[in-house]
Amino acid sequence: MSANDRPASESAGDGGEGRRHRQDRPAIAARLTVARRIAASAIRRNARKIPEQDVYLASLLVGMLGVLVVLPPLFLGTREAGAALADGDASAVSLAWHAAALGWLGMVAYGALLGVGSEGEPDQPALLAVRPAEDVVLGLAAVAGCWGALFALPPVAVAYAGLSIGLGSPLPLAGGLVAGLAVLASATAVGYPIGLAIKGSVRRSPWLERAKPLLAVGLALAYFTAIFTGAIGPLFAVLGPAVMASPVAWFGDLAMVTTPGAGASPLAAAGALAVAGLLVPAGLALGGRTASYAWYVDPVQPAGAEEAAEPSEDRLAVGPTLDRALAAVTPTRSMAGVAGVALRRAYREPIQLLFAAVPLLGAIPLFEQLLSTGAVPWWTPWAVVAYGAWVAGTTFPLNVLGVQGAVLPAVLVSRARGRDVVAGTVLGAAAVVAPVTALLAVGAGMAAGRSTTALAAVGIAGLVVVTAAAVLATGIGALAPRLEPLEISAERTAPLPSKTAYAAFSTALIAGVLGAATLAEPRVRLLIALLLERYLPTGWVPTPAQLETGAQLAVPLVLLAIPISFVVAAGRIDRYRLS
């Protein structure tokens, strides 16, 4: 029967054969089409959103830079291995099996990380009213795979290109890319549902929900500590044999099966393809279940269900005491109010302070030195004071307007004067950070064997410098505020300072602290001169005497900037207008 012979109702539009044909299409094809559209939408959203997210963009660029830095030595190394293999040395490429297997594990971890994070959420919850979770998760897993490809495929391509060039054959590159794609797809299909399952568990557990920020910080610190201290090596030594004894090692065979003379097993290579072919659909099917587990849940309230009904005095037993103490030491009620609210908010949402931990990553070599030698360097107390000062400044004072968030209009139309708001904000930061810094600095000084006089100096400096830094931060932050809170995870935002404020405050603080240390400690002059000589790209290097002169200029300027900063911040709040 031709189309012309059919009744109009069957031949027109979506009716008749056409509709039946579409209904007969394999369901999986339709789901894949939906998944592709969801993935395309998510990628488009990311492409438009990421350039506006400063911190996210910076961490992405740092990550990509880390990959780019690795590429040249990787290329040279694999080219050399390829040349050795051409000469008959098969052991030159034995690492390929370990790299493929550990790479698979790494991609599983990365997939899980994306599943836990914002990539493990649909663009809009309403999407789940249109398509089932099983379809949505396919699209989001594809996006996770794209993120993985962005970081993983360039090193794979470069490594096997080097091998191909060294060996004089394009075949290794083909095998490497096929293996890379198989690893990426199967590892993402396994890791992403794991991440969703973790997310669902956290959302169902009041304890995990509360501890989430601390767990995240702890894991990040543990990871970086393992990387910087070399503890990751023994971990791989333990994991290596176990992984190599599993089918995951077959991905190495898949990668090397096209490399002549490498000794890869074609059977194992086929097994790797079969493993990937099984893991991808199985993982995605599991993804549907774990996505439902993670998404169809009433999140536990941050306060905790059992806390929500309790009087605040019971939950924060220090509350009334804190208010009384602040009222006793402050000249105005508004100053006490601002300080008390800053402390309460930080205590209850410590993730706002997350970025204060970033410089600790730079201190990992110091921790490594402490662990390996058991000796505390003489400059450690000064480093503690400098870090405490930075923390005190960057917590709330560096965004003295922005930390008020939605309450800013109420603050501006209240009787509170700008100076009360600034002083309250400084007090909120310094009340905790200053004594802790002083104690840690004195403790570090004792461990470093400093004299009693030096300990007293560093203890006083801990209190004074931290408070002064908090004051200094207010003026800088008031001139360059960030009023919109920054997204730091799928569910949380924080009123972080602007980039300009971070940069200006850090510069001023470094100038002040290094200047003061230079004037107080002759050894600091020598140390700075030595470091500049080693790392300064210019031919000119300042002498210790010139450094002292520079410090004599810098320190008074920074000291002068502190009261000016207070006046500027107070005036800015008094005169601030909403746009």
Next chain:
Amino acid sequence: MTEPAVRADGLTKHYGEDRAVQDLDLAIEPGTVYGFLGPNGAGKTTTMRLLTSLTRPTAGTATVGGVSIADRRALTARIGYLPHDPPVHGELTGREQLQYVARLQELPPDAAAARIDELLQRFGLAGDADRRISGYSEGMRKKVGVIAAVLHDPEVVFLDEPTSGLDPRAARVMRETIADLADRSMTVFLSTHILPVVEDLADGVGVIHDGRLVAEGSPAELTRRAEAAAGSEDAADLETAFIQLTTEETERVSERPARV
């Protein structure tokens, strides 16, 4: 003759080429409720920000409670303001938020505590006062915002959409509260889309459209005007008057050759 609680003379605010408020003249008697109506984007929030000193005018002057809006320090003691988004910290409990506002207003602690308890009771929030605001509904957040706005007993209170997001019971409490504020000689400048609220409570109504005040009068006057314009014997209400006024203005503006 008494000094108007709110007086504006040629109040104007431009954002670049965008004319948010243009030549606004107001004279609102003390102790009255003034309903400020207008479509979305008409300039209601900008007007409130101008009158509360949160935004600086491009031109014109205004006084609130006899104090120039240029003198924020003197003005703040006389005004209360509830923005459209309630000004609350989710990490605090309702009571802590109100204690914070009381401290910002420099209220004596004992008097503040008693007033907070009284207002929490009145708004039906006493049972939830020690829960964190992050767990509150939008209506509960709005209630906290209204209490914060009137905590220091200001002369003039500016309420931007105070009934939006409230359930019928809470909306009724809000209406009663607004009426009560006016009974206590507080002037209420009320922006809302809920026209029956204005019809019930307002002594005077201003309709703003595209930054200009296009009509002003009592609710009864505006509805009579709508009836007359429609040439109908059917009784009109404020909603009919609002739609008619804003439609007329939209047509008039669309015939205008160019904007500022």
